Amino acid sequence: MNKILFILLFFATLSIANSNIDDDKRIKDTLLKYNYGIIKMTKSGDTQLLRDMLSEDVFFKLMVWADSWKFSNLAMVAQINDLRFSPIAYNEDNATIRTMENWTFGYADLVKRNYALEPMNIFYQMHYTLEKHNGTWIIVDIKNLKEESFPNQNIHQPSLEPKKDKPKSDMADENVQGKIATH
DSSP: OHHHHHHHHHHHHHHHHHHHHHHHHHHHHHHHHHHHHHHHHHHHOOOHHHHHHBOHHHHHHHHHHHHHHHTTTEEEEEEEEEEEEOOOEEOSSOEEEEEEEEEEEEEEETTTTEEEEEEEEEEEEEEEEEEEETTEEEEEEEEEEEEEEEEOOOTTOOOOSOOSSOOOOSSSOGGGTTOOOOO
């Protein structure tokens, strides 16, 4: 009897663990879709993907932000360089997770066809709260915990200008070219 009870308890625990693993994947997938959805929305204007994964309040705030740039004839040009997840904390009726996000973005002036804000690297620490609705996780709150910007440095940008310095010679004395040194 104890063996059967132990086996049932083991499988119940395993089932709960698998449930959390599936939820971990779904939550991270939601956050990835959200972040890449912002980039897609700013390029195409398509908001349907974001509408389905955000609460009404969060979606409204996002649209106010996006429309403020659009009405100023500006478009965000962005890419995500890195996105890292902290462990997920499951609460009674929601889950919370922190991310570290590294973005490069700028704003293009659609009228002048140049950058209104040159691309820069920005590091964010974010805190997301999600709730499960009909088997899917939606974002119900987003907090920006930390933001740090870095100028976009093109360190490896090729130059068309000729080098001013000559490379150093391997020879100890350039006057002895053609002679072989002996001991």
